[in-house]
Amino acid sequence: xxxxxxxxxxxxxxxxxxxxxxxxxxxxxxxxxxxxxxxxxxxxxxxxxxxxxxxxxxxxxxxxxxxxxxxxxxxxxxxxxxxxxxxxxxxxxxxxxxxxxxxxxxxxxxxxxxxxxxxxxxxxxxxxxxxxxxxxxxxxxxxxxxxxxxxxxxxxxxxxxxxxxxxxxxxxxxxxxxxxxxxxxxxxxxxxxxxxxxxxxxxxxxxxxxxxxxxxxxxxxxxxxxxxxxxxxxxxxxxxxxxxxxxxxxxxxxxxxxxxxxxxxxxxxxxxxxxxxxxxxxxxxxxxxxxxxxxxxxxxxxxxxxxxxxxxxxxxxxxxxxxxxxxxxxxxxxxxxxxxxxxxxxxxxxxxxxxxxxxxxxxxxxxxxxxxxxxxxxxxxxxxxxxxxxxxxxxxxxxxxxxxxxxxxxxxxxxxxxxxxxxxxxxxxxxxxxxx
Numbered sequence: 001x002x003x004x005x006x007x008x009x010x011x012x013x014x015x016x017x018x019x020x021x022x023x024x025x026x027x028x029x030x031x032x033x034x035x036x037x038x039x040x041x042x043x044x045x046x047x048x049x050x051x052x053x054x055x056x057x058x059x060x061x062x063x064x065x066x067x068x069x070x071x072x073x074x075x076x077x078x079x080x081x082x083x084x085x086x087x088x089x090x091x092x093x094x095x096x097x098x099x100x101x102x103x104x105x106x107x108x109x110x111x112x113x114x115x116x117x118x119x120x121x122x123x124x125x126x127x128x129x130x131x132x133x134x135x136x137x138x139x140x141x142x143x144x145x146x147x148x149x150x151x152x153x154x155x156x157x158x159x160x161x162x163x164x165x166x167x168x169x170x171x172x173x174x175x176x177x178x179x180x181x182x183x184x185x186x187x188x189x190x191x192x193x194x195x196x197x198x199x200x201x202x203x204x205x206x207x208x209x210x211x212x213x214x215x216x217x218x219x220x221x222x223x224x225x226x227x228x229x230x231x232x233x234x235x236x237x238x239x240x241x242x243x244x245x246x247x248x249x250x251x252x253x254x255x256x257x258x259x260x261x262x263x264x265x266x267x268x269x270x271x272x273x274x275x276x277x278x279x280x281x282x283x284x285x286x287x288x289x290x291x292x293x294x295x296x297x298x299x300x301x302x303x304x305x306x307x308x309x310x311x312x313x314x315x316x317x318x319x320x321x322x323x324x325x326x327x328x329x330x331x332x333x334x335x336x337x338x339x340x341x342x343x344x345x346x347x348x349x350x351x352x353x354x355x356x357x358x359x360x361x362x363x364x365x366x367x368x369x370x371x372x373x374x375x376x377x378x379x380x381x382x383x384x385x386x387x388x389x390x391x392x393x394x395x396x397x398x399x400x401x402x403x404x405x406x407x408x409x410x411x412x413x414x415x416x417x418x419x420x421x422x423x424x425x426x427x428x429x430x431x432x433x434x435x436x
Contacts, residue, residue: 047191048334051386055198058375061239063201065371067351067379069339069386071189074182074196075101081172082108085117090171090211090230092122094164094353097185098135105184106135113141120215120230124165125149145219145227163249165218166364167353168196169211176200177207179369180351181276181340193332193387195274195339197351197369202239209236210246210367217250241373247354247366256354256368257361261287263344270297272384273342278302278315279357285318289325297328301387304331323396330391337387340368343380348372351380 052070055077068074082089082105089112096102113119119142126149128136138144147165170178180196182188199207212230219227245255264271264287271291278300292298300322306312319329340356343349352368354360 050193050332050335051390052193053383053386056379057198058373058379060203060241060371060373060376061201062237063199063203063239063242065203065242065373065376066198067376067383068180068182068196068198069193069383071182071192071194074178074180074198075104075184075189077198078170078178079104079108081170081176081178082112085112085172087173088118088120088171089173090120090169090208092165092167092169092211092214093184094124094166094168095127095183095185096123096131097183097187098131099186101186101189102131102135102184106138110139110142113139119143120211121145122147122165122211122215126164143227145215147218151218163247163359163364165214166360167210167214167367169207169367171204171208171211174204174208177204179207179353179367181338181353188338191335193335193337193339195341195351195383199242199369202237203242203244203369205236206242206244207369208232210244213246213248214365217248241371243370245352245368245370247361247364249363249365254362256352256366257284259350259368259370260284260342260356263342263348263350264288264291267291267296267298267344269345270299271342271344272297272299272301272381273356274301274337274339274384274387275356276303276306276336276338276340277308277355277357277360278318279355280318281358281361284356285321288327289321292322292326298326299328299330299384299388301330301332301337301384301391303337304333304392307336319394319399323394323399329394330388331394332387332391334390341380341383343377343384346377346381347374349377349380 053067055066055068055073057064057066066077068077082091089109091105091109096105109119109121121138121142121144123144124147129149136146151162168178168180168182177199178196179199181194182192182196188194209232212232215227215230219229245259247254247256261284271288288298288300302315303312322329339351340354340360341349341351349371350368351371352366354364354366354368360366
């Protein structure tokens with residue numbers, strides 16, 4: 001009895017499987033490689049202190065907004081909110097380390113569920129691949145959605161299904177919400193400089209809706225029982241000075257980039273931006289250059305050395321254009337600055353999870369809050385000035401005098417970054433064990 005040759009359909013399926021496995025393998029290899037490089041760069045180095053500002057609360061409409069720049073202050077308030085919950089907790093994070101801080105959050109959430117609070121948790125599977133499987137075992141009283149490492153299934157060429165869940169959200173009892181750049185882990189408590197916000201009032205409902213929409217979009221499982229839908233019980237009250245912008249790749253929605261461009265193009269006095277990873281498209285660079293050339297004080301604060309060496313190399317490719325146009329580039333020293341914030345003209349502010357790179361702006365699930373308030377903008381300017389005091393400014397002379405080695409590692413001004421590092425199929429900065 002002879003076996004017939006594989007059909008065209010079978011060969012195509014086999015090719016698709018191999019392609020999918022190769023893509024996941026490349027991402028994993030890149031993740032491990034970047035983690036090793038980062039570990040080598042940090043070996044023997046002890047964390048150094050850096051300036052922080054105390055949590056500051058300003059009223060906006062019928063609610064308040066509190067800014068955090070130090071992880072311990074933030075985590076203490078987040079845990080207090082979880083421990084005081086009486087009805088519902090919605091918790092979503094990109095990285096959830098299985099260390100002391102991660103365990104504290106897990107225990108607090110499990111304790112809340114044990115006393116009858118509805119607890120919903122979401123975390124990204126790829127970002128936590130190096131976290132112990134033991135840590136990722138949760139009590140059945142908690143409803144936990146692990147966003148899969150590979151979410152495309154057989155839709156290998158559907159770019160909408162390759163974004164990571166890069167959001168960081170906590171909502172407790174409809175009364176308080178947290179959003180910003182902080183992941184959950186011990187290093188982020190004291191060693192990283194990041195920015196987060198705590199909201200009360202009508203804005204909390206919008207944050208809750210953002211969580212519920214993601215849960216309901218991704219709750220179905222291919223194997224096993226799907227999670228039940230999360231239904232909202234109350235109507236939203238509009239707060240015109242607070243708006244949430246969500247990137248949703250499955251729906252091909254990417255409003256955060258447009259939010260930034262519109263605000264920069266309207267700027268008349270200052271644009272102060274802090275970003276962990278700066279790999280923009282040319283339109284974004286042009287908007288910053290145009291603002292600087294019309295007399296706007298444009299400042300970009302980035303890490304002197306981030307936790308991702310490849311991101312540092314690529315971001316340098318835009319320095320010549322920016323410096324020539326009059327943009328000031330400030331490099332934060334002694335700690336990793338992981339914030340994703342901007343404030344403009346003493347009025348406009350955004351804080352969130354989206355980096356200025358093509359994966360965040362056109363690939364990942366992200367969330368940024370946009371706020372129009374002078375008191376909050378003043379607080380954000382004070383934060384920026386504190387960060388600037390711990391930064392080294394890059395001058396045109398210094399940049400032009402850099403050695404050949406550094407010139408080689410910079411991307412040619414105006415050139416696109418390698419596709420493997422910016423395309424929506426790559427999680428080049430969301431390395432397992434790394435951070436975005």
